[in-house]
Amino acid sequence: MVNIMRMDVYRLVHGKSFWIFLAIIVGTAALATGMMSVVTSPEFMQSMQSASDVAARSGFKLSITSSPGGLDAGDYADVDAALAMLSGGITQIAYIGRLFLNGGALTVMFAIFLSIFLASEFETGFSKNVFTVQPNRLAFLGARVVEIVVLAAVFVAVALAASLASAAVFGLDLAPTPLPDFLLWGVLVTFVTAGFGMLTALFVWLTRKMAVGIVAGVLLSTGLVTSIIQGILLLFPNLKHLADFTLSSCMASLGQGLDVAGGLSSVHVAVVGLAFIVLGAVLSAVALQKKDI
């Protein structure tokens, strides 16, 4: 099992996909934070006003206000309130949640990366080398489960670091989150991300196809499957609460923050995340044991 992990670490380090996906996370954080910084800057507001004045002089009216004469004090107040909501009063974890969790950006990237990493072994035929060296499929699976959790932690850590670093570079004012809460939140996001990863891995090991893993991973990570489940549960009001036991619901709650009003508790999220990791591992064990290489 340890040797399989050593092999995979070598492949991660010497391959490209791992670094490309980490770069995409960093780039996403920088781009999104940079855009927010521009939108919330006084210079941007001033340039909008100037553009509006120039347009008005030429007989063309361009405005972001409902006032006939262009921006007035009331508009500035509205925009300030919106920007305060965007950045000023927002906590660090809620900000990261908006960048990477709501909408599933982080989990989608993780699912695509995992599909590539796990399926290429079968699509290239290198798995023949792996399984003659390690014929015990449960040992193989054990190594991969550990790796999926560790890789989820790496993706989450990079997303956190990139988001906070970008905010610092662009001067966004985020309300600090106490370190214990921040760490707990990071662990919970890791569990849920790893849960998505295990489900993606299950599809890869069932089909040995990269495309299937990517499609399944994206459908799960974006919450589409959960939306369908929620739609079905509307028909059964008594079972409505079951939707809270999906990974997407947990991630949506974490996207708002930790133990926020109306959200799911930390314990609930941890249990659901771990349950999906275990469920994915058990089903993967069956798939790996049954199928030939």
Next chain:
Amino acid sequence: MNVIETHGLVKTFGGRAAVDQFDMHVNQGDVYGFVGRNGAGKTTVMRMLAGLAAPSGGEVRVFGTEPKEAGTSRRIGTLIEAPGLYGSMTAYDNMMLKALALGLVDPKTKVQNLLAFTGLGAAGSKKTRNFSMGMKQRLGLALALLGDPDLLLLDEPLNGLDPEGAREVRQLIMHLNDQRGITVVVSSHVLEQLGKMATRYGVIREGRMVREMSAADVDQECSDFLRLDAANPTLALAVLQERFPALRFQSMPDASIRMYGSVDAGEIGSTLNEAGIAVQGLYAHKRDLEEFFVEMMGAEYRG
């Protein structure tokens, strides 16, 4: 000692038997030429021997245990179908991955030595997607040799190689067998090359073992023979067997008779003439290895 032994091995795919009641015996030190047409079941057998596929029935023993036993699987080196390589990684990296999975001590040195041994020393830093088919086969062989296996399962290792490359790989296999005592099971359609290295043969047809024989048996069966077409082949065979007990006779599906051994065509003709059996044809024939195996792989064989 049998390194490989299978009894009544069966593998079915969707109800169709790809391997059916297959018995195989490979001795320590053999270079076992595994011969069969495309789709005959060679690769499926190899995969079961390597522990990559589970038999649907029967028994397979490698080194006296199941191939999936951890101690056994590490003694097997495989090159089955195409060599599985990461095209975006270098030959050296591909080798390092397996070396790390094996937990080898000093993997870098082992990898470099094997790359040099297989003639890829200068191409180690090249991405394998840029390799020719021959280079990929060599790298596949190098991967199979990692961990110093005692048994090599090579499925079409000469595929894609030019005559010079095929000769080099054949010499490499013979060297491994001769110098390191590695038992080799090798399938190939290049029967000429196979004939130069195999010490034993197994012929598979439609998932069944048709026959296992030594290289000496094959040599003997490929030797010159007389072909006789007679009006009454059954009677002719009986007369000739009585008259020439030292000869070996083989009755063929097309009603002809083959006679092996030191035989004089004139004597045969006279004997049949005396017995009143009309001779329609009597001529000398020599079979090459390809003809010999093609006959066994395809037509009904009554050896």
